[in-house]
Amino acid sequence: MEDVVDRLCNPRANIFEEMDRARQSSPESFQSGRAITAILSQLGRRRQMGVALQVWRWMESAQGITRNVFHYNALINVCEKIKDWKMALDLMRQMDEERVPKNEITYSSAISACEKGGNWRTALDLLKTMKEKGIMPTAIAYNAAISACEKGLNPSKALEIFDEMKREGVRPTVVTFSALISACEKGQQWKLALQVLEEMKATFGPNVIAYSAAISALSKGQQWEKAWELFCEIEQSGEKLSVVTYNATMTALEKGLQWERALDLFDEMKYKNMQVTVVSYGSAISACEKGYQWRQCLEYLDEMTERKISKNVIIFGAAMSCMEKSHRADIAFQLMERMKLERVRPNVHIYNSVISACARCKLWKKGFELFKEMDEAGVKRDVVTYNAVLDAVCSQVDLAEDIFHEGVERGFYAKVSRLGSQWLELDLHFLSLGGGETALRWWFEKCLVPYLGDSKELASVRSIDIVTGYGKTRARGARRGDDSMRKRVRAMLSFMNVTELEQPNLGRIHIDKQALLKEVERNGGKIVFDVQGYEQYKLQEGLDELYTEAPQFVRPRGGAMHDRNKRDVQQHSGPRPGNGGHEGYYDNRNSQQQRSERFEPPPQNRFEPPQRHGGGENDHYRNSDRQSYSEPNYTSQNYDDGRNYDEWQGRGSNPRFEPPARQMHSGQQNNQDYNRKRPYQDFRDDNRQGMYNNEGGAGNYNDGGPTNNYESGNNNYGERREYDGNKRFR
Numbered sequence: 001m002e003d004v005v006d007r008l009c010n011p012r013a014n015i016f017e018e019m020d021r022a023r024q025s026s027p028e029s030f031q032s033g034r035a036i037t038a039i040l041s042q043l044g045r046r047r048q049m050g051v052a053l054q055v056w057r058w059m060e061s062a063q064g065i066t067r068n069v070f071h072y073n074a075l076i077n078v079c080e081k082i083k084d085w086k087m088a089l090d091l092m093r094q095m096d097e098e099r100v101p102k103n104e105i106t107y108s109s110a111i112s113a114c115e116k117g118g119n120w121r122t123a124l125d126l127l128k129t130m131k132e133k134g135i136m137p138t139a140i141a142y143n144a145a146i147s148a149c150e151k152g153l154n155p156s157k158a159l160e161i162f163d164e165m166k167r168e169g170v171r172p173t174v175v176t177f178s179a180l181i182s183a184c185e186k187g188q189q190w191k192l193a194l195q196v197l198e199e200m201k202a203t204f205g206p207n208v209i210a211y212s213a214a215i216s217a218l219s220k221g222q223q224w225e226k227a228w229e230l231f232c233e234i235e236q237s238g239e240k241l242s243v244v245t246y247n248a249t250m251t252a253l254e255k256g257l258q259w260e261r262a263l264d265l266f267d268e269m270k271y272k273n274m275q276v277t278v279v280s281y282g283s284a285i286s287a288c289e290k291g292y293q294w295r296q297c298l299e300y301l302d303e304m305t306e307r308k309i310s311k312n313v314i315i316f317g318a319a320m321s322c323m324e325k326s327h328r329a330d331i332a333f334q335l336m337e338r339m340k341l342e343r344v345r346p347n348v349h350i351y352n353s354v355i356s357a358c359a360r361c362k363l364w365k366k367g368f369e370l371f372k373e374m375d376e377a378g379v380k381r382d383v384v385t386y387n388a389v390l391d392a393v394c395s396q397v398d399l400a401e402d403i404f405h406e407g408v409e410r411g412f413y414a415k416v417s418r419l420g421s422q423w424l425e426l427d428l429h430f431l432s433l434g435g436g437e438t439a440l441r442w443w444f445e446k447c448l449v450p451y452l453g454d455s456k457e458l459a460s461v462r463s464i465d466i467v468t469g470y471g472k473t474r475a476r477g478a479r480r481g482d483d484s485m486r487k488r489v490r491a492m493l494s495f496m497n498v499t500e501l502e503q504p505n506l507g508r509i510h511i512d513k514q515a516l517l518k519e520v521e522r523n524g525g526k527i528v529f530d531v532q533g534y535e536q537y538k539l540q541e542g543l544d545e546l547y548t549e550a551p552q553f554v555r556p557r558g559g560a561m562h563d564r565n566k567r568d569v570q571q572h573s574g575p576r577p578g579n580g581g582h583e584g585y586y587d588n589r590n591s592q593q594q595r596s597e598r599f600e601p602p603p604q605n606r607f608e609p610p611q612r613h614g615g616g617e618n619d620h621y622r623n624s625d626r627q628s629y630s631e632p633n634y635t636s637q638n639y640d641d642g643r644n645y646d647e648w649q650g651r652g653s654n655p656r657f658e659p660p661a662r663q664m665h666s667g668q669q670n671n672q673d674y675n676r677k678r679p680y681q682d683f684r685d686d687n688r689q690g691m692y693n694n695e696g697g698a699g700n701y702n703d704g705g706p707t708n709n710y711e712s713g714n715n716n717y718g719e720r721r722e723y724d725g726n727k728r729f730r
Contacts, residue, residue, distance in 0.1 A: 224256025
């Protein structure tokens with residue numbers, strides 16, 4: 001019947017004439033109904049619902065053909081394929097009207113249609129009705145009901161159905177266990193997922209689908225070590241690993257800050273010629289974010305273009321987050337332009353990341369421009385947006401207060417200030433550093449005015465507290481032994497001449513009320529804040545979060561196999577965040593800056609905003625060539641990531657050179673020997689000689705330099721590759 005279905009699917013075909021012609025050629029099969037059942041089944045596989053409905057109407061007009069349960073089942077199966085559960089229920093009601101008896105296939109197909117349509121409650125109602133009608137549910141029906149509970153994020157109900165299935169004597173299949181583990185994953189129940197997996201292994205042995213679902217559950221539970229154990233276990237069992245298994249494991253590793261292990265798995269996928277997907281690249285780019293590997297992130301974006309894998313807003317969001325964490329606002333601006341060229345509409349998360357990047361790079365004007373641009377772009381701001389822009393503009397006191405007041409009016413900061421008759425509290429738990437700084441000024445200047453003006457009312461207050469947050473809400477600060485928010489608040493209080501009382505809670509600052517009463521009385525009923533002194537103190541002490549430029553590694557595009565045993569030995573000999581496996585391919589022995597220092601910078605490497613890129617004779621970038629961040633010009637030429645989208649100017653015939661990593665701390669030198677296994681990626685100092693002409697200008701090359709991929713231009717990005725018409729950087 002495939003030739004008949006081919007003719008029916010022709011857009012110019014007359015369905016009624018084609019069905020009449022087919023009936024004349026095979027009258028017996030049409031009379032018995034088998035031919036129509038086969039045609040509807042074929043249309044279901046091709047998801048041709050419109051053609052199937054026309055065949056259904058032809059059956060009504062054709063003489064001598066009566067619709068039976070097989071015809072209905074075939075059409076309900078088409079509804080399942082296109083996720084139209086409402087039409088499936090209409091067909092079941094029509095069966096009642098025409099007195100066509102239903103069977104287990106009818107209910108199983110309808111339950112599957114509800115499952116695929118996301119209506120888990122109706123799926124469970126059909127399962128219940130099925131038993132009430134005396135029709136014994138099959139494993140297929142139970143599997144569909146469990147999958148429906150998975151879609152509805154209801155793992156407890158899925159477990160109830162699983163228990164009922166065993167009580168009724170229906171033997172669970174591998175599909176049953178896989179669906180149940182997926183339900184546990186969706187419900188954030190990783191421990192339960194492992195229990196179900198163990199039960200499945202006792203009956204059926206290892207199964208790659210079930211293992212993949214369990215690894216996904218562990219990923220959401222932040223259990224990367226257990227996920228890695230399952231990956232190794234299913235690999236050793238001899239089962240063929242799927243792309244889904246690799247993707248789930250990569251996600252678990254990158255969420256556990258094991259970014260190098262995640263990228264190693266991605267290398268393996270490419271080395272084995274597996275069909276990498278957009279999900280694979282999303283996990284890899286997210287891993288780059290965890291390791292501040294902005295160069296590798298850009299390589300992956302180029303690979304996606306070459307492989308013709310469409311990028312979506314999630315991919316660009318992960319890349320933007322990588323640039324934000326790496327303090328590369330200049331690249332983030334270029335990625336915004338790239339999104340326009342690839343017709344990907346930025347969402348609120350994209351804007352939040354770029355504004356945060358502006359805050360990290362001290363580009364408050366550009367951050368504020370992007371904040372205003374969101375209204376024009378039709379992107380609704382959220383609390384993260386306000387936190388990000390307050391980080392950027394907190395040095396501009398009046399502007400920061402206006403934005404904070406707007407956030408208060410919109411309800412984002414409604415619970416920041418808590419004022420009672422006997423206690424006063426400022427909660428900075430979920431505010432950014434700039435937001436907390438602005439909120440503290442606002443609290444003393446606006447909220448505490450009635451208390452500061454009336455010493456009697458202030459005297460009745462028992463406690464005055466400022467909650468800065470600690471632990472999970474300020475995890476990075478907790479690892480360093482103190483938090484940047486706490487540092488800023490304590491510094492601001494000192495410049496208000498406000499005294500705090502010692503207490504054990506590191507996430508809370510307790511104000512000395514008696515000292516505050518005396519200070520308010522001395523200042524005539526108010527608190528005086530030395531703004532100029534505080535700004536000078538911030539500049540001298542560097543109260544921003546510490547950041548050290550991470551060594552950049554670019555991996556072979558064709559992938560590679562890595563020595564996992566070596567990684568495991570390193571992991572157990574002395575855990576270092578993110579340690580996982582460049583040693584076999586990337587020689588970092590000459591690096592003066594160890595990886596552990598990237599995550600836990602020593603106190604002497606204090607961030608110094610005035611000397612952002614380092615300085616002195618050893619600075620790789622001359623002051624005359626450096627882009628100033630104090631008076632930024634945000635044209636595409638000045639804030640170019642090096643990938644010029646407009647006009648390629650000042651280029652030689654061989655425009656390839658890659659400068660060394662930027663110097664983020666004064667006095668530090670990163671003269672690393674990056675062994676890339678490719679000649680044009682050698683960063684050593686001796687290979688930089690002779691690459692420029694005597695003026696040292698970008699784009700002017702001699703004929704003797706090695707071929708490199710990057711060009712030094714204004715110290716903005718370090719890469720300048722043309723964006724051609726094929727959406728590819730070259």
